[in-house]
Amino acid sequence: MTDPIDYARYDRIRPIRWTGDALELLDQRRLPFEVEYLRCTSSDAVAEAIRTLAVRGAPAIGIAAAWGVVLAARDCDAAGASEASPRLEPALQRLNAARPTAVNLAWALARMRAALVRASAGEGMDWRAALEAEARAIETEDLAANRAMGVLGASLIAPGSGVLTHCNTGSLATAGFGTALGVIRAGVASGDIARVYAGETRPWQQGARLTAWELMQDGIAATLIADSAAAHLMKTGVVQWVVVGADRICANGDTANKIGTYQLAISARHHGAKFMVVAPSSTVDMDTASGESIEIEERDPAELFAIGGTRTVAEGVAAWNPVFDVTPHGLIDAIVTEKGIVEHPQTASMQAMFGR
Ligand SMILES: CSC[C@@H](O)[C@@H](O)C(=O)COP(=O)(O)O
Numbered sequence: 001m002t003d004p005i006d007y008a009r010y011d012r013i014r015p016i017r018w019t020g021d022a023l024e025l026l027d028q029r030r031l032p033f034e035v036e037y038l039r040c041t042s043s044d045a046v047a048e049a050i051r052t053l054a055v056r057g058a059p060a061i062g063i064a065a066a067w068g069v070v071l072a073a074r075d076c077d078a079a080g081a082s083e084a085s086p087r088l089e090p091a092l093q094r095l096n097a098a099r100p101t102a103v104n105l106a107w108a109l110a111r112m113r114a115a116l117v118r119a120s121a122g123e124g125m126d127w128r129a130a131l132e133a134e135a136r137a138i139e140t141e142d143l144a145a146n147r148a149m150g151v152l153g154a155s156l157i158a159p160g161s162g163v164l165t166h167c168n169t170g171s172l173a174t175a176g177f178g179t180a181l182g183v184i185r186a187g188v189a190s191g192d193i194a195r196v197y198a199g200e201t202r203p204w205q206q207g208a209r210l211t212a213w214e215l216m217q218d219g220i221a222a223t224l225i226a227d228s229a230a231a232h233l234m235k236t237g238v239v240q241w242v243v244v245g246a247d248r249i250c251a252n253g254d255t256a257n258k259i260g261t262y263q264l265a266i267s268a269r270h271h272g273a274k275f276m277v278v279a280p281s282s283t284v285d286m287d288t289a290s291g292e293s294i295e296i297e298e299r300d301p302a303e304l305f306a307i308g309g310t311r312t313v314a315e316g317v318a319a320w321n322p323v324f325d326v327t328p329h330g331l332i333d334a335i336v337t338e339k340g341i342v343e344h345p346q347t348a349s350m351q352a353m354f355g356r
Pocket of ligand 1: 056169179
C-alpha cells in the first residue's frame, strides 16, 4: 500500500515533551488561545495533569503516565530494580487512579512494571535507564501505530466521501498524527475525503477547541457542528463515515469513547452511514468481555454549568456528567488498529486479530 502522506506537516503539534529532567505537557485546558506547556517534575504532578485534563486522550494519558514513572524513579532511593519495584508501586497506583475509563493508562503502567521486572533479571542493568527506554518506546510505537492506522482506515473510505468525527483524536490525544484524525488526515491527503465535519463535544468542547484548531493548523477545511446537529446533518446525506477514536475496546468489540459517540452510531446506522473506530491495539482490552463491565468516568457536574468560565445555569440545578459511553459492537462497521481491520467486530473476529 502506498503512503502519500507528508508526515512532517503534522509534527508541529507535540503534546508531550520529555526534556531529560521534566515532562512538558501542552496544556489542553488553555487551547486554542494559549499554547503553553505545563512542566511536571514529579509523578504526582503528572497524575494531577491527567486528572485535570491538561493532558487527555487515551494514548496520550498512557504515554504521560509512563513518563510519570520515569519521574518517580528519579525520586526513588533504591540500589536495584527489585528494591525499586515495591517502592515505586504507590506512585504507579496514583497514576493509575487518575482516570478510570481509558485502558491505555493501565496498559502503559503494566509495560513499565514489566520493564522493571526485566531490569531486575538483568545483572548490573541500570533500571532507571530501562524505564526511560520503555517510556520512549511506548511513545514511539504509538506514533508508528497512528501512521499505519491512518493509511489502513483511509483505504475503507470511497472517493468523494464526507466524514464526521467526535471529540479530539489528533496529535494532541496521541504521540502524534492521531487515530481517527489520522485517518481523516490520510483520507484528505489521498483525496478520498471531500468533506470533514467535527462535533463540538460538549461539555469540555474537545471538538470545538482542539480538533477544529488542529485541522486549521493542517489547512484542512472542516465544518464545526453542534453535537445536537449530527442526526440532522446525516439525514442530508453528506456523511458517509463517522470516524471516532476509543478509550477501551472490549473482547466483543463494544467500544467506550467520548460521551455522544453512541448516539452518533445509532444515527449513522439509521441514515445508512458507516461507523469506524480507530485506535491502537493498546486500547484493546481482551480481558473485558463486553461494555457492561467498563467503568464510565463521571466528572464534576460543574462542567455543565458554565461555558468558557461563565455560569449559564441557574444556581441549584442538578446535573449528571458521564464523560464516556459505550457503543455496542453491532453498530460498528470497522475497528481499525495498527494490526489490521476487524470488520463487523464480534468476539470471534476480535480473538482472531488480538488473541486470547
Ligand atoms: C485518540 S483519543 C481517543 C479517545 O481517547 C477520545 O476520543 C476521547 O474520548 C478522549 O476523552 P478525553 O476525556 O478528552 O480524554
